[in-house]
Amino acid sequence: MKVYSSSTQKRYFLISMLAPSLILLAFFSLYPFxxxxxxxxxxxxxxxxxxxxFVGANNYLRLLGDKLFWQAFLRTLYFVVGAVSLEFLLGLGVAYLLKDDFRGRNIFRVIYILPMGATPIAIAFVWKIMLNPSLGIINYVLSLVGIHxxxxxxxxxSVIPSLILVDAWVWTPFMMLILLAGFLTLAKEPFEAAEIEGASAFQSFFYIALPLLKPLILVALLFRIIDAFRTFDIIFVITGGGPxxxxxxxxxxxxxxxxxxxxxxxxxxLAVLMLIILIVICTFISQLQGIRET
Amino acid sequence: MNNRRGHRLVLLACAVVLTTGLMIPSLYAESYLGANIDWEQFSGQHVRMMMNKHWFTDGLQPQVAEFEKNTGVKVVFDIYPEEAFWTKLKVELAGGLPTVDGFMVGSLDMGSYTAAGWLESLNKFFENPKLIDKGWYDFEDLYPSAIRGGTNQGQLLVIPIGTEAELMCYRRDLFAENGITIPRTYEELYEAALKLKTDQVAGYVSRGLRGLSIVWEWTGYLLSHGGRYFDASGMPAFNSPPGVQASDMYGKMLRDTGPAGVISYGWPEVLAGLQQGKVAIGIEASGALPALEAEESTIAGKVGYAQIPAAPGQKVTPNYWFWNLGMNPRSQRKDATFLFLMWATSKPILLRIARGSGVSAARLSVWEDPLFYKAQNKEWIDASVESFSLVEAELVPYLNPKYPEIADVISVELQNIVLGAPVKKSLDEAAKQITEMMSR
Structure with missing residues (x-):
């Protein structure tokens, strides 16, 4: 039996472990790309x-000169900024509330995560009906208090803000989950020290918790920005792009x-340009993180 | 009288047959098995059909078992709701695979499918005496305008199954209560709808959804105002004065008299609104309207049917639609597929489906059939037949391979018009985009 050196063995081990996923990636990501x-x-x-x-860069030139593209781009930014900020603020707030021990904490944690467990497409259909002006419950409830x-x-x-609301309903739990995990890993000592020094809850949140959580926040934002940027199911089902x-x-x-x-x-x-735009945005955000760390 | 006695005899005969436990094929089955071909020649093969979730499909499906029994050919139906159907079928056909043998084709896609080479020419099958008994099939009985619409350079690409045109339906009871007569012009329609509008009931409804939906019914407004999609030189003409008037009227109708949220109404929502008695007047595809007389409709028996209005001095020109069956050129079971297409579009089968469910079948004989007449609303039948005769097929650019995109561009601006955007400016914008698109 031939005996391999340990470094060769290690290499074989790495290759055999990586091969299945590399082959899959090549087929399902690299080739389509x-x-x-x-x-x-x-x-x-x-x-x-x-x-x-072959037309070379013609399609790209045409796209860059297509005003419908730029309109769609701005609309996408509007949606991404609106949805991700709302999700971040709500997620941060809920995570902050759920980090402490209190009776029923676990029940609330489960309740807040529930929307993530449902299929977005099914949720989109439900929201479509709820938002319907004649059949929907939202306008019905509003009409009870005299609002038309x-x-x-x-x-x-109101179409994009409404879609942002639906997206936030679905994805705030994701933001909350990541931030909650972050809050739970924070050491208690700095907060205790701050309390002894007489810092208010407000101060310890903004000057201790947030800076410590910054890397995690950036990662969470990055995930959600990428996802929100390519949101399809919710918009497709509820409006199909209209009115x-x-x-x-x-x-x-x-x-x-x-x-x-x-x-x-x-x-x-369009798909290639979307990818480029995403890469630019993501690089920018990771840069932010890098600057803070140095 | 004689007829009725005949029915009784048939019933009696059936009862005798059933009670003695004898198995005989039904009367109608006999009439197609009488065709002079070997129905069992492709026994053991199977045919995969991709179908839209549509009343024709609903009507055909229960009959398929009988076809399978008599021919030994297994038929697999893949049924998708309309939007998913368009996309799924395109993906399968564009993939160039033989996975689908036959499928439904709507007017909207005739041009693009033809250009893409996704439709097998059916001429050679119709000439093959092994596959079809021409005398029995009676090709001339198929709707001639549908055959013209399905023929490209002498090649028949699809067989029509359904024929539909725009039709107006109205609540006879509400008209009588308010002393309103059937509107003949769009001004009259607008006034009637405004008068009938209450907090609970909208005055008027037709489709407002982006894409073909809103454009399909707007097309009747356009043509009946004397407007055209394109002028003689092929340039967009729907932004000319008649087009502006028609679009302004379409916007006013939906905005001022339509139900809340009409901008997201496709045909299912329009029908539901009418069925629930929430709208007084509607314009829809004639083929969809039997739903108003169905069991689940709260307005059954109270509905009148009439032609859509026309602008003063103009001719009523409703938009139209044909559903067809086509064959995948990549299919590896073309003969068996043709056998099924031929059977599904034959007189006995279309008659049976039409009588049962009021499907607007694309055969002239169906519309003259006494049993069909008896089973369905007579006013609807008469109005439908008249509307088919008013259609001017070549005025709707279904055969333009870019029609789906043209319709989408127009639909976006029409929605803007419904929401209150300036009419001329919006139509000019659509015309500009379409001119650009056509130059590519």
Missing amino acids: VANVKNSLMHYNLTEPFNYY GLDWVGNPT GRYSETLNIMTYLQGFKFLHISYAST
């Missing part, structure tokens, strides 16, 4: 299967271009 980039450089429309040719409710998702100004284009975010636009109009190359271009 490369094919997508390739498609974005072609003229490729499914209704013209015989017209498949809006057509929430049928109105250009008009008032809730047509980049992801909905990509879907429409690809699957409704069959412009595969244009949809691929």
Whole structure:
């Protein structure tokens, strides 16, 4: 029997452990990504299967000059900033309340996590009905106190805020969970010291807890920004991008271009640009963290 | 009288057969088995059909077992709700795989599917005496306009199953109470709807949803105002004065007299609103309207049916829709698939489905069938037949491969108009985008 040196053994071990996931990644991430980039450089429309040719950066130039793209981009930013800030503030507040020992704490923790357990698409359908101006419970409850409710998702100004509300309902628990874990790992000593020194709860929250949690907060924000940026199910089910284009975010636009109009190359271009935008945003946020650490 | 006695005899005969425990194929089954072909020639094969969740599918499905028994061909139905159906089918066809043998094709996609080469030409099957008994099938009985719409350069690409056109329905009781007569112009329609509007009941409803939905019913407004999608040179013309008038009216109707949230109404919501008695007047596809006479409808028996209005001096020109069956060119069981398509569109089967569920079948004989007439609302049948005759098929650019995208661009601006945006400016914007799109 041949005896391998320990470093060779270690290498074989690493390779055999990594191989399955690398092969899967190659098939399901790398290949689609490369094919997508390739498609974005072609003229490729499914209704013209015989017209498949290289166009270079044409699709990118067309997209950058497409005002619908920029409108969708701003709309997406609006949605992401609104949803993630709301989720962060609510999540932080709830996590702060749930970190201490009190009777029934565990029950509340479970209740707050529940929305995450449901399928977003099912939640979207439920919200769609709740937001409906004639059938929905929201306007009914409002009418009980004499308020004439809006057509929430049928109105250009209220559609994105309504979608933000739904997204926050679904994803605040995620934010809360991460921040709660953070609060629970914080050492007690600095807080006790602060208390002895006479710091108020307000002060110990803002000057001790938050700075200590900063790395975790940035990670949580990063996760949610990436996710919110590519939100599809909630918007697709509740508004489909409407009314008009008032809730047509980049992801909905990509879907429409690809699957409704069959412009595969244009949809691929959109997807690549979305990825680039996300990379820029994420790099910016990780930079923030880096600056603080040095 | 004679007819009734005939029915009794049939009933009696059936009773005798049942009580003696004899198994005979039903009367209608006999009439298609009488076709001069070998129904069992593809026994053992199977056919996968992708279908829209539609009343035609609901009507056909219970009959399929009989086809399977008589032919030995197994038929698998994959049924999806409309939006999912469009997407799923496109993905399967674009994949170029033989997984789907046959499928439903709506008017909307005729142009794009044809351009993409996703529809097998059916000519050679219709010429094959082993596959079809032409005398029995009676091709000329299929709706001629549907056949024209399904033919490209002499090749028949689909077989029509359903024919529909825009129709107006109204609450006869509410009209009588308020002394309103059937509106013939859009101004009259607007006034009637305003008058009938109360806190509980909306005056008027038609689709407001983005995409084909809102555009489908707006098209009847456009054409009946004398407007056109495109001019003779192929440039957008829906932003011309008749188009502006029509779109302004469509926006006013939904905004001032429609139910709250109408901007998100597709046909299911329109039908539900009407069925629940929450709307006084509606414009919908004729084929959808039997739902108003169904058991779950609170307004059954109180509904009148009439043609959509026209602007003064203009001709009533409703929009239309054909549902068809097509074949995947990649299918590896084309003959068996054709056998099924041919059977499903044959006279006995379409008659049976139509009588049972009021499906607007695309066969002339169905609309003259006394039993169909007896089973369904007569006023609806007469109005439907008249509306089909008013259709001007070539005025709707279904055969344009870019129609789905054209319709979407227009729908976005129409929604803006419903929400109160300036009409001319919005239509100009749509025209600009469509001109750009067509130059690509």
